[in-house]
Amino acid sequence: MPDVQIRKIATLIEEVRHEFGPPPGTPLLRGAILCAIANPYAGAYAPDIAPFMEDLKPLGLDMANRLLAALGGDPARIEGYGKGAIVGGAGELEHGALWHVPGGYAMREALGGAMAIVPSTKKVGGVGARLDVPVTHVNASYVRSHFDAMEVGLPDGPRADEIVVVLVMTTGARVHARVGGLAAADIEGKDGLR
Known part of the structure; x- marks a missing residue:
């Protein structure tokens, strides 16, 4: 398997200062890092694609550490x-699934062992395609206040023979979250759910 070929890395930080109601005491930060990489399986069907997941692990960890640094560097x-992941038109949806292990592993490691499964989405799209990346709490998937999404994309990617892989991190709940459910303060931390 060839080394991962990176064409571009982009980082986006949103500072949410207002959502109707009173401004929050501390703005919510939402950050994303996107990386356009060559898709080694573009243009033809390959029955065994799983080995590329291992090749993506160092990229995932680098991206997670870069994004963490852009959000202030404190995992807490x-x-x-x-x-x-957004797969270019010469690829297939399953190529985006190659990001599940490297992306999730990387963020849990960079954050010191976060418990919750990292939510994910993927699609096949053309140049400029946008993706709504789902977000949940890092230690308990049932914390409703942290159900969120961040829309991301590159204006020049993915090219047909590329995959744009994405990581997203946030510093808190939705601004003015108030629809009940498990509160972050009540997380038991046993199973990544509650």
């Missing part, structure tokens, strides 16, 4: 996360 500040 990160409360939400998610991941995704």
Whole structure:
């Protein structure tokens, strides 16, 4: 398997200062890092694609550490996360699934062993395609206040023979979250759900 070929890395930080109602005491930060990589399986069907997941692990860890640094560098500040992939038109949806293990493993490691499964989405799309990356709490998937999403994309990607892989982190709940459910303060931390 060839080395992962990176064409572009982009980082986006959103600072949410207002959502109607009173401004929050501390703005919510939502960050994303996107990486356009060559898709080694573009243009033809390959029955065994799983080995490329191992090749993607170092990229995932590098991206997670870069995103964490862009959000201030303190793993304790990160409360939400998610991941995704946009596969260019010469690829197939399953190529995006190659990001599940490397992306999730990387964020849990960078954050010191977060418990919850990292939510994910993927699609096949053309140049400029956008993706809504789902977000949940890093330690308990049932914390409703942290159910969120961040829309991301590259204006020049993915090219047909590329995959854009994405990681997202947030520093808190939705601004003015108030629809009940398990509160972050009540997380038991046993199973990644509650």
